[in-house]
Amino acid sequence: MLMADETTSIDYVMEKASGPHFSGLRLSPSTTSSPRTPASSATPAFTESDQPIVIGVSGGTASGKTTVCDMIIQQLHDHRVVLVNQDSFYRGLTAKELERVHEYNFDHPDAFDTEQLLECMGRLLSGHSVQVPIYDFKTHQRCTDAFRQVNASDVIILEGILVFHDPRVRNLMSMKIFVDTDADVRLARRIRRDTVERGRDINSVLEQYAKFVKPAFDDFVLPSKKYADVIIPRGGDNHVAIDLIVQHIRTKLGQHDLCKVYPNVYVIQSTFQIRGMHTLIRDKDISKHDFVFYSDRLIRLVVEHGLGHLPFTEKQIVTPTGSVYMGVDFCKKLCGVSIVRSGESMENALRACCKGIKIGKILIHRDGDNGKQLIYEKLPKDISERHVLLLDPVLATGNSACQAIDLLIQKGVPEAHIIFLNLISAPEGIHCVCKQYPTLKIVTSEIDVLLNEEFRVIPGLGEFGDRYFGTDD
Template identity: 60%
Template sequence: MDSPSKSVVDMIEASSGVHFSGFHLDAQDSSKKLEVEQPTSSLKHAQKQPFVIGVAGGAASGKTSVCDRIIDQLHDQRVVLVNQDSFYHNLTPYELTRIHEYNFDHPDAFDTEQLLGAMEKLKHGQAVDIPKYDPKSYKSTVFPARRVNPADVIILEGILIFQDPFVRELMNMKIFVDTDPDVRLARRIRRDTVEKCRDLNMVLDQIRGMHTLIRDAEITKHDFVFYSDRLIRLVVEHGLGHLPFTEKQVITPTGCVYSGVDFSKRLCGVSVIRSGESMENALRACCKGIKIGKILIHREGGDNGQQQLIYEKLPKDISDRQVLLLDPILGTGNSAVEAISLLIKKGVPESNIIFLNLISAPQGVHVVCERFPRIKIVTSEIEIGLNKDFRVIPGMGEFGDRYFGTDDE
C-alpha cells in the first residue's frame, strides 16, 4: 500500500466509530501484502474485554513477522499471542502409521472447540493453559502447557482462523497476509524439513503434485503455464543457492551489526531457444535487471541427431560471469553439450556454469557430467529414461509447444 502507515494503537482507537480502509506495517518484503477488515466492535465494548486481532494467511506467508511487528507497536499494552498450531489434534496410532497421507492444513486437523474455550476464557479475564504441540511426535502431551494470563490485546494467528464462524466472531480486527505462492512454497519446504522435522517425502509431495498436473495431457494451457512457472521458480531459487558468496557485515536500522553473506553480482542467464525462454521470467523475478543471452541450436534428424549452432547472442563479458543455463528438458544431453561447449569457448569456466531444468533423463545427466564433470545440474525430477525415439519418458511432451500454445491441437 502507498498510503502512510498507521500504528496498531491508532487502529484500535479508531475502532470506536471511525472507519478505516488500510493497514500498513512498513514490511520490507514487497511480495507481502496485508488486507485488513474493519473492526467488528467498538472501543467502548473492548474496554471491558481484550481487543482480539486475527492474523491469517497461507502457510509460510510471514504471519509470525506481522505479529512481531504488531507486538512491537503495542509495547505499552499487555499483549498475548495465541497460535492455532498449538491446537492440532493428537494423532491416533492408526494415523501415525499413515502420516504421509495426513493433511495438516485441513480444518479437521485442529481442535477448534479447545481453541474456542481458551479464547473465551482469555476474553473474560481468566488465565488459560495453552497446549505446546510437538511436531516430532505429533502430540500436545509431550511438553507442559504454556500458562497465558489475561491481557489488553490478544493476537490469534493461524492459517485457518477465519474458517470457523465462531472463531471469527471473537475478533475485533482481521488481518490477512498475502504472499507470493512461490515464496511461500520455498519457505515451507525449508521450514517443514528443518524446523518441524517432517519427512522430506511429505514436503516433496507438493512438488510431485505440480508435476502431476503439468504432465497431464488434458490440462488447460493456462494451468500448464501456471504450475510450470511455479516449478521453474523453485528450480531457479535453488540454483541461486549454489552461487559463490563471501561473508559480509551490514548495519541494521537498529544500529546493530548483522553478519551475513554477499552473493556474486557478476551473474547472467543464457536460455536455449525456445523452451529455455519459458524460464526467463522466473530468473528476472529473482534477479532484477539480470542480463540474459540466447542460444539457438538446430537438431538434424530428431532428438538424437546432429546438433547445429544457428544463433547466439551473449553478453560480451560473459567470461567474467557466473552463468545460469536455462532449458526445461534434459533428454539425450546433446543440445546441452553444444550449449555448454559454446560457453566454454567464450571463456566461461566450466565450474561457473549451473544448468537449470525441470526434468532430466539419466542418460542426459550422464552425458553432460561425463563431458563436463565440474558443471552443476539443478532439476526438479529425474525421469525413467528415453524411449526408442529418444524422447524423455514419462516426460511432458514438447514443453515449448505446450507452454507457448503452439502445439498441433
C-alpha cells in the same frame, strides 16, 4: 497441508498445499571472509547424496502408525528400509516413579530419552549400524541384556506419537506423515492393545487415557500435526494415500542413486506441493493458462535453488534499529543463457530473481543430427568473466545441452562457472552431461525414469516449448 484421501482432487491438493509449512528452504551460509560456493544449497542435511531418506510418522495413540509403516516397508521390498520406534527410547522409571506408576505420564515429551534417539539417528544417517534399546512395557524398564540391531539403510522410518515435537528430531526428516484416526477408534484399539499385550486391566487403561493420554494428545500431539507434509485419514485403511507415499519415496530413491554417482547433480527438496505441481503440468488435459502458471512456479523454485550455488562474500550492514547484521553479498558477475526456444520460458523467473541480469541465447537444431548443429548464438561480450545459468526446462539426451556447454567453454567460461537449470532430467541426459563436464552443476526439480525409443522423456511432459507458448495445436 495435503490430505491424501481417495476423494482428494488436484485442485483441493493445490489449495491445501499453499500453507506456510510449504515455504522454501532457508539457507544459512557459514561464516567466511573469502568468496565461496555452498556445497549443497538445494538440499538440506538429511538429503545429502550419501545419506538415507528419513520418513517421520506421527499421530495419536493407536492411530495405526505402525500399520502404515509396515505397509510402506512391504511395498518398498526392493530397497533397504528400517523402522525406528520412538517407544524404544522411553526412559526407565526410577524406584520412586515405579511406586506411583499410575501417576506417571508416558505421553509427555519428558518420558522419552530424546538425546539418545538423536544419537542413534545421527549414527544411522552417517551410515553406521546402531543398537536400539528394547523397552519392557510391563516392568517399565529397558532390557539390560538385549538390543535390537538396526543397520544402515536407504530409508529410515521414524515412528512415534511425539516425533514431530522436538525440532531437532523433526529437522532430520525429508517427509513427515501424520496418521489421523477417529478418537473413539483409537481408544478402542488402545484398550485392546494394553490389555492383551501389556497386561493391564480395562479400568487402569481408561483412567490413564482420561488423565494423561487425551490431555497429552491435545497439548503435544495434535499441535504437531501442523508440521506434517501429508495427512492420512483412516490410517492403514487408506491404501490410495499409502500408494502415493510409496511412489514419492521411490522417486526420491531413484534421484538419490544418481546423486550418489554424480555429486554435481542437485535435486531440490521435494514436497507434496512440488509433486502436485508436477502432476498438473504433466497432465495432457490441463489448460494452457494453468500449464504456464504452474510451470512458472516450478521454474522460479529451480532458479532460486540454482542461485544458491553461486559464490558469495560476507557483508556487514547496519539495520534500521542501529544493529549490526552480518549477511552475504550476491554474486555480481552473472548472466543467463537460454537454449532457444524452450529455455526462453525460464527467462522471466530469472529476471524476477536477478534485477537487470543479462541474458544470452543459443539456438541449436535438434532434429536429425543428434542436436549437434549450432544455428544461432548471441552472448554477452564479457561472458568469460561471468557465472552462467544455462536454461532449458527438459534435459533429455543431453546432446543439445553439451553443444551449448561446449560453446560457452569456447567463449572462455570456466566449466565450474556453469549451472544448468531444468525442471526435469532424464537419467541418460544426466549421464551424458556429467561424464563430459564433471565440475558443472545441474539443478533440477525431478529426475524421470528414462527415454523411450523416440528419445522422449518418460513419463515426461511432452514438448515443453509448444505447450508453454501455445504452439502445440
